[in-house]
Amino acid sequence: MSSRLRWLAKGIAAATVATLVGVGSASAATISETNHFVFPQSFTIVNPCTGDALQFSGEFVAVTHVTVDSAGHEVVVSNGHDSRVVGIDLTTGQTFRLVGSVVSVRTFGEAFTAPTEFTISAVNNFVGQGPGNNLIQHEVEHLTISANGDTTVFFDHVSTECR
Secondary structure, eight states, X not given: OOHHHHHHHHHHHHHHHHXXXXXXXXXXXXXXXXXXXXXXXXXXXXXXXXXXXXXXXXEEEEEEEXXXXXTOOEEEEEEEEXXXXXXXXXXXXXXXXXXXXXXXXXXXXXXXXSSEEEEEEEEXXXXXXXXXXXXXXXEEEEEEEOTTOOEEEEEEEEEEEEX
16 A cells, blocks of 8 residues: 555544544444544655655545444445645646545444455546646555454555656
8 A cells, every 4th residue: 555545544544433433333223424524634755757756735635424234333435535735846846736536435343343344445646737747646455354353455456657
């Protein structure tokens, strides 16, 4: 998992925990809650299209929806996007914008226990002026933990391209 995707996953996980605390434990009825979170972000990446370091700052906005059914099983869906994230090429001074989105879906057994599944998909478009320096990244990760605690992690799709 890329460091940026790992950071986004941690942010969404924190939002999920905050939402789940608000939902509480299920009783006889299905309950759900939706929350909105804004995380400041600042990070540096090396653009493989140019070899230059890019420094970004802005916000990541996430909406997390949790449903807990009457049996206590949880489904968590999170959607997020970068907001006003602007970067600068530390070599050339050129300005870049980050246009990105993240979607994650998690399912848990009763009271957040196994079995559980987690899928996260992230698209990051680092867009600069002119051709050939735009970095396009797409990453999908899936994690499954079986009822006996065995973990399987595999990447369905990881791509990076320069445009």
